[in-house]
Amino acid sequence: MTITEPGIRRADTQPVSRYHTIGIGAGPSNLSLAALYKNVTSERLALFDSRPGTGWHTPLLYPGVRMQTGWMKDLVSLVDPRHELTFLNYLVTSGRLYALINSQFDSLPRIEYERYLTWATERLGVVNFGAQVDAISLTDEGFQITVDGVPAAVSEHLVLGVGTRAVRPAYLGGLPAERAFIADDLGQRLAALDRTAPTAVIGGGQTGLESVLRLLGSGFTDVRWLGRNQWFRSIDDSPMANELYRPSHIQYLQGLNRGKRRQMIDDSRYSGDAITPGGLRALYQANYDGFLSLGQFPVTLLPGRDVQTSDLLPDGNIRLCCSTSTLPEEHVVRQLVVAAGREHVAAPFDDDLRERVEVDDDGDLLVEPDYSVRWKGMNGHKIYTFNASRYSHGLTNAGLTQLPVRAAIVLNSMFEREIYPIADDVCAVRW
Numbered sequence: 528m529t530i531t532e533p534g535i536r537r538a539d540t541q542p543v544s545r546y547h548t549i550g551i552g553a554g555p556s557n558l559s560l561a562a563l564y565k566n567v568t569s570e571r572l573a574l575f576d577s578r579p580g581t582g583w584h585t586p587l588l589y590p591g592v593r594m595q596t597g598w599m600k601d602l603v604s605l606v607d608p609r610h611e612l613t614f615l616n617y618l619v620t621s622g623r624l625y626a627l628i629n630s631q632f633d634s635l636p637r638i639e640y641e642r643y644l645t646w647a648t649e650r651l652g653v654v655n656f657g658a659q660v661d662a663i664s665l666t667d668e669g670f671q672i673t674v675d676g677v678p679a680a681v682s683e684h685l686v687l688g689v690g691t692r693a694v695r696p697a698y699l700g701g702l703p704a705e706r707a708f709i710a711d712d713l714g715q716r717l718a719a720l721d722r723t724a725p726t727a728v729i730g731g732g733q734t735g736l737e738s739v740l741r742l743l744g745s746g747f748t749d750v751r752w753l754g755r756n757q758w759f760r761s762i763d764d765s766p767m768a769n770e771l772y773r774p775s776h777i778q779y780l781q782g783l784n785r786g787k788r789r790q791m792i793d794d795s796r797y798s799g800d801a802i803t804p805g806g807l808r809a810l811y812q813a814n815y816d817g818f819l820s821l822g823q824f825p826v827t828l829l830p831g832r833d834v835q836t837s838d839l840l841p842d843g844n845i846r847l848c849c850s851t852s853t854l855p856e857e858h859v860v861r862q863l864v865v866a867a868g869r870e871h872v873a874a875p876f877d878d879d880l881r882e883r884v885e886v887d888d889d890g891d892l893l894v895e896p897d898y899s900v901r902w903k904g905m906n907g908h909k910i911y912t913f914n915a916s917r918y919s920h921g922l923t924n925a926g927l928t929q930l931p932v933r934a935a936i937v938l939n940s941m942f943e944r945e946i947y948p949i950a951d952d953v954c955a956v957r958w
């Protein structure tokens with residue numbers, strides 16, 4: 528466990544540390560919480576993250592990848608623009624303000640956002656890296672977390688920010704790992720791949736697109752991009768679509784019944800779960816450049832293909848069997864990159880706590896408007912969760928657009944007073 532805050536020590540050699548609040552995960556969700564927390568209370572908070580150090584989806588970062596959200600959507604600005612951890616303060620204090628402005632990015636490089644998170648993490652000094660929380664239990668003193676099998680800390684309240692992980696579809700099993708892998712492994716495997724061999728990228732979202740662009744930029748000449756939907760969709764970034772990412776809309780969603788809310792959230796998914804428009808343009812232009820030099824397009828776009836199974840042929844090639852809107856299809860490739868979406872990471876509750884936590888018909892945690900989880904025997908101790916409540920809190924729940932607003936709502940609830948007023952009244956839309 529890397530120690531970043533004086534007083535936090537390895538639990539196998541020292542007594543268990545006590546905190547007012549423990550956060551599991553030190554991604555943007557809990558960093559935003561920690562940033563606001565530090566300015567409103569002298570109580571102690573610590574975050575625990577299994578990563579060895581700072582980072583943000585690091586395996587998927589490389590030059591050229593861009594953010595899907597604007598720079599004002601940082602850890603703090605939406606509720607506290609005078610906070611020292613604004614993105615603007617990061618730019619000024621790191622001396623890169625003018626260079627970035629004059630580069631006139633439509634969307635920021637993701638690497639820059641990662642650097643910003645590293646800068647903020649260092650200033651917060653509350654993150655314990657290399658700390659895989661493998662159990663959360665309820666004790667007489669509150670929540671106890673176990674790190675690497677050893678009780679490490681106890682707290683009054685718990686905030687889950689455990690995020691998501693890449694889906695590994697069943698058809699990857701049985702294929703050679705050095706030639707068939709998830710997009711997170713592409714950077715590590717790229718050098719050993721055959722640039723002229725047929726290479727499939729499966730997944731029509733942003734990560735699929737970025738994998739295709741990365742292969743194209745590395746000189747691959749036969750890339751086949753397969754996606755389940757009928758076309759590769761860009762994000763709807765219109766003003767109306769952005770109205771869905773406001774506190775007033777989240778509040779409106781809370782007032783709907785579950786079925787209606789779910790339908791509205793599903794209907795609006797392409798305002799967020801899709802490709803950055805500039806990314807598709809970059810692909811089309813690079814593909815056209817490839818056509819001019821090779822006499823054929825290096826990338827073939829294959830939308831409407833849902834890969835069901837795969838098998839390894841005697842010659843070492845990989846056969847993919849897909850359903851389509853008409854007849855099934857087969858694609859034979861040598862190499863395979865999978866970007867099939869992300870799934871929630873389950874909180875490591877022990878059996879007793881898992882029994883106490885209430886879930887809905889889909890098995891998802893029941894999350895209140897203040898992001899608290901309903902559980903039996905709360906006794907003043909609260910569990911909050913970020914990113915586990917898509918169908919209660921909408922699409923903002925999965926992204927960066929409302930980070931400080933969510934954190935402010937949690938703090939208002941935790942300290943039972945309106946520390947941060949959440950006002951969003953200047954709105955022309957009546958939902």
Ligand SMILES: Cc1cc2nc3c(=O)[nH]c(=O)nc-3n(C[C@H](O)[C@H](O)[C@H](O)COP(=O)(O)OP(=O)(O)OC[C@H]3O[C@@H](n4cnc5c(N)ncnc54)[C@H](O)[C@@H]3O)c2cc1C
Nearest residue numbers: 552554555556576577594595596659660689690691926927
């Ligand atoms: C490649 C990529 C790009 C994205 N770009 C954007 C974007 O531009 N704009 C946008 O709005 N959204 C974007 N998103 C979606 C979303 O905003 C991010 O996934 C964001 O990082 C979510 O923050 P988080 O803190 O909730 O979770 P995460 O960032 O996933 O952090 C969760 C952390 O919890 C840790 N953890 C999990 N379980 C444990 C455990 N048991 N013990 C200890 N630590 C644990 C993990 O190590 C991880 O560091 C992107 C997602 C991806 C995958």
